[in-house]
Amino acid sequence: MYSKSVKETLQPACSPHDHPGSQATLPVDEQSVERCARIFRALGDPARLRLIARLAQGAFCVGELATVEQEAVATISQRLRVLRADNIVRRKRDGKHVLYSLADQHMFDLVANGLAHASEPATHTTSNSEASLASVQL
Amino acid sequence: MYSKSVKETLQPACSPHDHPGSQATLPVDEQSVERCARIFRALGDPARLRLIARLAQGAFCVGELATVEQEAVATISQRLRVLRADNIVRRKRDGKHVLYSLADQHMFDLVANGLAHASEPATHTTSNSEASLASVQL
DNA sequence: TATACACTTGCACAAATATGCAAGTGTATG
DNA sequence: CATACACTTGCATATTTGTGCAAGTGTATA
Numbered sequence A, B: 001m002y003s004k005s006v007k008e009t010l011q012p013a014c015s016p017h018d019h020p021g022s023q024a025t026l027p028v029d030e031q032s033v034e035r036c037a038r039i040f041r042a043l044g045d046p047a048r049l050r051l052i053a054r055l056a057q058g059a060f061c062v063g064e065l066a067t068v069e070q071e072a073v074a075t076i077s078q079r080l081r082v083l084r085a086d087n088i089v090r091r092k093r094d095g096k097h098v099l100y101s102l103a104d105q106h107m108f109d110l111v112a113n114g115l116a117h118a119s120e121p122a123t124h125t126t127s128n129s130e131a132s133l134a135s136v137q138l
Numbered sequence C: 001t002a003t004a005c006a007c008t009t010g011c012a013c014a015a016a017t018a019t020g021c022a023a024g025t026g027t028a029t030g
Numbered sequence D: 001c002a003t004a005c006a007c008t009t010g011c012a013t014a015t016t017t018g019t020g021c022a023a024g025t026g027t028a029t030a
Helices: A030-043 A046-055 A062-069 A073-085 A105-119 B030-043 B046-055 B062-069 B073-085 B105-119
Strands: A089-094 A097-102 B089-094 B097-102
Touching: A030 A046, A030 A073, A030 A105, A030 B030, A030 B046, A030 B105, A046 A062, A046 A073, A046 A097, A046 A105, A046 B030, A062 A073, A062 A097, A073 A089, A105 B030, A105 B105, B030 B046, B030 B073, B030 B105, B046 B062, B046 B073, B046 B097, B046 B105, B062 B073, B062 B097, B073 B089, B097 B105
Parallel strands: none
Antiparallel strands: A089 A097, B089 B097
């Protein structure tokens, strides 16, 4: 059986299980996984996600976001700080204001993807795993 | 939670910024955001993400995963439980074993996307780090 | 039916987070 | 230079997680 003779024996021990269609080799090196997890984690909060969805529409200053989201400015600032820590959003000063926007197209794609999936019923067998439904311009 | 006594001056503190043209209308309804956030959160842990990456290769039973990941069976089971709670993975019994695999293609896409982004240093509109927040016009 | 497997869950705890409030920083203006 | 803005940060606190260990559940087999 599968004794604990652990090692990279990536060989299924139980039985030859069927493999679903798409087998692309994913980048699973320690660093990628770590970074990816951090990003997902940052996106994994309703409040922050809402904020991101908002930023997907363009650049906003903290005050605006606070008003629209009906939250205290400090709260919004904190959330943006979390997102900034993982390079999900980017900021630049504009006079008295600080404008926030998504860091890059990738982020937009990721979020668009997630929201799309979440709003649709499960089991949607997309054929192309590489090019996702993410080609929307920012 | 807490009810906010936020200033009701619903006037955007700053003038509307030019928002780069169009955007795909993201599904930002309460439910989608909530669900999407839950998914992202579940994916937002290195250990679970690694597990998912593994499952992207095919179906595995808990024991196998435990061996490969060098973790206790109970630990793996717990992680899978979290993923199962959000319909990220699916399981089916096969004799004595319980086989786990990704719930659907969408999940694969999402993870593949995230990992891809995390592994490429790419498109970083640079150094927004902490330093220069010097006045810039939009 | 009794046993051995293969997982799953219940608990107790340590660690990581989220948030509100108050104080602090950086810019434009009077 | 003094003020008013527009944000950001430090703190203390209440929650929410992530484990490890031990006991519990379900399935196949002798």
